[in-house]
Amino acid sequence: MAKVRTTDIIEKFNLELISGEEGIHRPITTSDISRPGLEIAGYFNYYPAERIQLLGKTELSFLEKLSKEEREVRMDKLCTDITPGICISRDLEVPDELKLAAEKYSVPLMRSSLKTTRFSSRLTNFLESKLAPTTAVHGVLVDIYGVGVMIIGKSGVGKSETALELVKRGHRLVADDCVEIRQEDTDTLIGGSPELIEHLLEIRGLGIINVMTLFGAGAVRSYKRITLVINLEIWDKTKHYDRLGLEEETMRIIDTDIPKLTVPVRPGRNLAVIIEVAAMNFRLKRMGVNAAEQFQERLSGAISSAEQDDNEEL
Structure with missing residues (x-):
């Protein structure tokens, strides 16, 4: 049609x-x-x-x-x-x-x-x-400090609860459960919510809540460009997780590759704070400040200095 x-x-x-x-x-x-x-x-x-x-x-x-x-x-x-x-x-x-x-x-x-x-x-x-080409992804889209963060993961992992905490911290909900995505340019993906569930959030145990009614018009927005994907998965002790932030993973949506981070979920981890910091760190990287690369340079410099001192002693 x-x-x-x-x-x-x-x-x-x-x-x-x-x-x-x-x-x-x-x-x-x-x-x-x-x-x-x-x-x-x-x-x-x-x-x-x-x-x-x-x-x-x-x-x-x-x-x-x-x-x-x-x-x-x-x-x-x-x-x-x-x-x-x-x-x-x-x-x-x-x-x-x-x-x-x-x-x-x-x-x-x-x-x-x-x-x-x-x-x-x-x-x-x-x-x-x-x-524009369109698709739909199961997940949650939140505007965090101007960064469009799409949170994905298996059902029940805590995506909506994390989004609720982010909204309480002053960020804005775009879509919950189903994110409708259209590709407006070769590298531009715009996410929004289906009209039927716009501004709504499903919390297990509470049911459907209206974010705009509870938190005001400033807590929601209709659409947002997606620039970062965060994948929530249950902690697997046999799996290796990136601890420095040097590994760069992407997720392909339609014809566009979006940076993707995998965050393991386990009791005691404050996912909202982690995702909030991930968005701020992503902004810093786009401004040319990469903490992981700076640490690696310091480490390489320290190793080089130590090797030079050893050679001088010999």
Whole structure:
């Protein structure tokens, strides 16, 4: 099923529908927008008919220089069975030949008061957001000091309880149980909550609680970029855990690799504080301060100095 149809952009940008009303439910399959200048000049060899077509002052002023017969032929070719719509910017006058062709082939012909470049930018951003690749991950997403931390782990390991403690410490809940993720760019993952469970948190023994009602509007947010994944797992004494922080593990979500930390869970460990510090340490690393690397350099320096002293004694 198509995520976006022409009627969605008509409602979103309050566009005036001039003709081609029968086609307003056509699917939009790409966020790319075409300004068909070459096509209006007569070159249709590589016409991207599946895109929204945007006509501005340049294209329409060129159309005026063509004969009536040329305009009819080229407007007919511009309107195809797969064209989701044609937009006119700046509230410009629409040529009669385009109106007739749009009505004939049921291609929605719309008009906006915005300037061409501004409308193109806003429409592209809207379509990229709606058509971005999406997935869902079982976990909790929390905004900690501006870092989007997604907490994952097996059911019952304590993800929601940890999120509740983080909210009490002043951080903001984005999603619990199910994190809906969309990839807006090659390295940008945006996480949010399904509408049905937005602002809700499930705590075993208590049931469903509304975080916004209990802690206020400042304790929640609708979406957040995911920059760190923390995997909670039951402590396994046979497993080796990173104690220096030099090992770098990642988790692949859609087409993006996100830094991942594995935190073992055992009685007495304050997970909320550990995750809070992990988020702060992650921010420091992005600013160029890596405590583990600094320790390793100090250790290497101390070992080198000791070896030099031994050589001098010999």
